[in-house]
Amino acid sequence: MTRHRSVPELLTLQSLRLAGTADAERILLPTDLIEDLVRTAQASGQVETVEFGSSRSLVLTAAGHARLRELLADDLEAADAQETLRTVLEDFEQGINDEMVRVVSDWQRAAPSTAPPQELLDTLERLGSALQEVIAPLAARLPRFGRFPAQYGLALRRARDGDLRWIAGIGILSCHTVWAELHQDLLSTLGRERLPESRPEER
Structure with a gap:
């Protein structure tokens, strides 16, 4: 049986939700791929930048949360988990x-x-x-x-x-x-x- 693999988009959006950042340490994917996924999510209105004083964080918008819920549900069903x-x-x-x-x-x-x-x-x-x-x-x-x-x-x-x-x-x-x-x-x-x-x- 083929081992289930979560799609990179899910891993990226979930990392942003959990930590406000998406990096190879959390997602275990190539940095270039992660950066491309983040840019795509920003362009589609799923991710925005929020400033907290001198720091900046990437957060999911309502559209981003909706997309992540969809991906998580699909992932769970595909893995029968x-x-x-x-x-x-x-x-x-x-x-x-x-x-x-x-x-x-x-x-x-x-x-x-x-x-x-x-x-x-x-x-x-x-x-x-x-x-x-x-x-x-x-x-x-x-x-x-x-x-x-x-x-x-x-x-x-x-x-x-x-x-x-x-x-x-x-x-x-x-x-x-x-x-x-x-x-x-x-x-x-x-x-x-x-x-x-x-x-x-x-x-």
């Missing part, structure tokens, strides 16, 4: 998400500029292993989800090497950023939204 996604999302939310949110929140409220305790790193390691196990059935049907456990593991290794930004830093694929983007990706692929109060990590 609806039931797998529901099960994985339930396991994620009921099994490991609350602990991750609590652990990172406690770390942020404590002293994030100091060396993290070994207990925190060990907990993040355990959660990373659990994440890989939870996501595996979905990644087998929708391979685009396979990047999240891998990027979480890379961020944790960097944190263990002493760069504390990789625990919960903003603007990089830190453990917390990867986790938050995964949660939103799971929900939006299923056609659901996160409640505002449950997403303090997002801008």
Whole structure:
């Protein structure tokens, strides 16, 4: 059986929705192709540039959100992954998400500029292993989800090497950023939204 592959347009629009940027690190496609897709989306009125002070971000317009919903629904149906996604999302939310949110929140409220305790790193390691196990059935049907456990593991290794930004830093694929983007990706692929109060990590 041929392995399912999500179309580049979906990967690009979803990256813009999740992070306000589209890059090879998230999409795992050639940079030239990503840039062409972004330009096409801008020309068709699906993406616009928004300025926040001195920074700029690409965001989806109403047309962009509508197109992304269509692509996500088609992708899910083509991979026959609806039931797998529901099960994985339930396991994620009921099994490991609350602990991750609590652990990172406690770390942020404590002293994030100091060396993290070994207990925190060990907990993040355990959660990373659990994440890989939870996501595996979905990644087998929708391979685009396979990047999240891998990027979480890379961020944790960097944190263990002493760069504390990789625990919960903003603007990089830190453990917390990867986790938050995964949660939103799971929900939006299923056609659901996160409640505002449950997403303090997002801008």
